[in-house]
Amino acid sequence: MIHTRPDRDGQEQLGLLGAAWEEAVPYWQDEVARQFDTGHWTPLVQRSTTYLEALGALVDLLETADRDTDF
Amino acid sequence: MTKIHADIDALKGLHEAMVRFRHVQRSVAERGNDEIELTRAALTAKAGHWQARLEQSQAEFDACRAGPGADCSGYARAVEQAGEQLEHIRGWQQRVDEAAGEFRGTAGAFWDLLQNDLPRAESHLLALIADLEAARRAS
Numbered sequence A: 001m002i003h004t005r006p007d008r009d010g011q012e013q014l015g016l017l018g019a020a021w022e023e024a025v026p027y028w029q030d031e032v033a034r035q036f037d038t039g040h041w042t043p044l045v046q047r048s049t050t051y052l053e054a055l056g057a058l059v060d061l062l063e064t065a066d067r068d069t070d071f
Numbered sequence B: 001m002t003k004i005h006a007d008i009d010a011l012k013g014l015h016e017a018m019v020r021f022r023h024v025q026r027s028v029a030e031r032g033n034d035e036i037e038l039t040r041a042a043l044t045a046k047a048g049h050w051q052a053r054l055e056q057s058q059a060e061f062d063a064c065r066a067g068p069g070a071d072c073s074g075y076a077r078a079v080e081q082a083g084e085q086l087e088h089i090r091g092w093q094q095r096v097d098e099a100a101g102e103f104r105g106t107a108g109a110f111w112d113l114l115q116n117d118l119p120r121a122e123s124h125l126l127a128l129i130a131d132l133e134a135a136r137r138a139s
Helices: A006-027 A031-068 B002-066 B073-138
Strands: none
16 A cells, blocks of 8 residues: 655645636636635635645654654 | 636536545545654654663663672663663654644644635635526526
8 A cells, every 4th residue: 555645645636726726717807706816715725835834844754753763 | 608608617627626625635634633643652652662671671780780790781781772762762752742732723724724714615616606607597
């Protein structure tokens, strides 16, 4: 079984969501779209990015802790 | 008419991606918590192992010193090494606890996003799609 890091799976999924947004945006250029961007999309991306970066740093630390205590 | 079709398909695609994102990220968040607990459990097991080694080495050292004129330096070294390993592991336990504590706030905010804000955004998008479909039917 291949063990993948959760932060990398999360980053991949954030990339897929970003691609779906990029596909929708060219066809959606009205005031409602701008409100959705400001009210939902931008906070979603910012908070997801903050979380996934923090998770990545934590998983790095956990892996180092595991390696560094294998005597 | 073509433009509205394109709008609806693209927004439906975005909605599906958001739903998928929410499900996958919930699993990511749960796995993140699992990683913390697995590491804590592994460090606890290692600390237990070295604590037992330390106690055993100490007992051997004490028994050696109780005898007359024996060279106990090897036992003394074993006690020192076990103590250092144990101290090293305890240092990592503390670092992991601190990092997990700092992470908890960010993780909580993200969980709240997945449980509340994201479903609201999905509902908002579904309502927009329904409006567009109604407008298309009316035209």
